[in-house]
Amino acid sequence: MQDLNDKATDQTLTAVEWNELPTEIQNVIEAWGQTLTSGDLDQLGKGIAAYAAASQFYTGSGTANAHIATPLGTVQSPSDYFTGMIVRFRPSIANTAAATVNVNSLGIKSIKKENGTDLSPGDLDTIRDAWIRYDGTNFLLSNWAANSGNPGEFVGHFVRTSGSVYTLYPGIGGEIVINVNGARLVRTTTLTFDFGNLDTGSEVASTAYYFYIDNVAGVMTAVVSVTPPTVLGAVGKVGYHPSRTDERCVLGVWNDVTSNFTNAIHMPDGKVLFIEHESDHEHNLVETAITSWRNEPVNIPETAVSVLFTAGAVFTSGDGMAVWGKDGASSVLTAGAMSPVADLDIMFFGVTAGTSRTTYQLNAEMPIVDRTAPALNYGTTRDLEDHYMIVNGYRDLFAPKL
Secondary structure (H helix, E strand, C coil): CCCCCCCCCCCCCCHHHHHHHHHHHHHHHHCCCCCCCCCCCCHHHHHHHHHHHHCCEEEEEEECCEEEEEECCCCCCCCCCCCCCEEEECCCCCCCCCEEEEECCCCEEEEEECCCCECCCCCCCCCCCEEEEECCCCEEECCCHHHCCCCCCEECEEEEEECCEEEEECCHHHCEEEEECCEEEEECCCEEEEHHHECCCCCCCCEEEEEEEEEECCEEEEEEECCCCCCCCCCCCCCECCCCCCEEEEEEEEECCCCCECEEEECCCCCEEEECCCHHHEEECCCCCCCCCEEEECCCCCCEEEEEEEEEEEECCCCEEEEEEECCCCCCCCCCCCCCCCCCCCEEEEECCCCCCEEEEEEEEEECCCCCCCEEEEEECCCCCEEEEEEEEEEECCCCEC
16 A cells, blocks of 8 residues: 555545555455454454464464474464564474474574574474564574473372382373473383382382483483482472483372382372382371470382372370371460460361260371471370371372373
8 A cells, every 4th residue: 555644735635546545445354264244343353353463373284393484364463574473383293302483485584492592393383383582683493392381290090019119001092102301202001110110229218219211313212310309499490300301200109118119190180199018108106295396207209299198196184186287387285285386287086074985086188398308296184095197108300291
């Protein structure tokens, strides 16, 4: 359309000049399949709304590392690249190395991660749209695999196939899928974790072990180590081996006194719960009354986020209660008390005055505060005849969904 501002010829437009204006409007309306009609005076608004909603989407084609983005149908596209330009397309093939894109035949541009580095294999994938933004030199991929909507993508099914062997089976879709440092690895066969995969040393009882998947030239490789991964709040890359950042943790398990890994069951939410009744997990607790909390260590991996336990107490006579809380509980316990104490998330049971023997049992789940020294706090406001705890299981931070 020509510049019609400041017309000097009698302040009028010729028919040809005037027709340029409605033609521009009609093109916006018809680009999205609308038929011009005098019965709808909102067609221009609908056309503009359609451009705002979908004009950034392009059809993807090309090769693995040289992608092409083509505008949809008659939809108009910018005539040149500009800083801030956003393009969305569904790749027709996954990339295998550094990649480029040519948008609307405007020229080939490199696609980088938002941190400026080259793409890793699988950052462009046929299962999700690629969102790229032009920075004046390159296109930056906003949803590269390591920062996608599911950055911790891991699909599989762990089963303890013998006392000292865990097998990772394919999950949904018949595949084991995991992202390791931005690379999406896929495997259709099982992967075994046992003490033959130890990174160093030999098996030790009453010890936590951690299962890692290492990306070896695009192939999933099992690694077992006594070194825990970096956990939330610690310095380093969360979920990875602290000194070998190409290894991603997928499980933490306890190896008990009989040299068996703790067993696993799958919960309705898809997460793994580990259950075992072994001598490592049985505790005879102090039975005398106190006014401050006692700390009871529990034998679970550092990747455990909560512990499930059974606690019991046998009262004979008098008022009192046995109390349980998260590690770090600090409120004062009062002798003979029968009311909740100040700390939050407290679980307790008690007995009122009487002369008969009364037994209480509690089944509960408690979050772990200090994962490097996992423990629960407990106390009793009166002397007991018996006091015990059994760790039934724990939830693991990095365990996969099915």
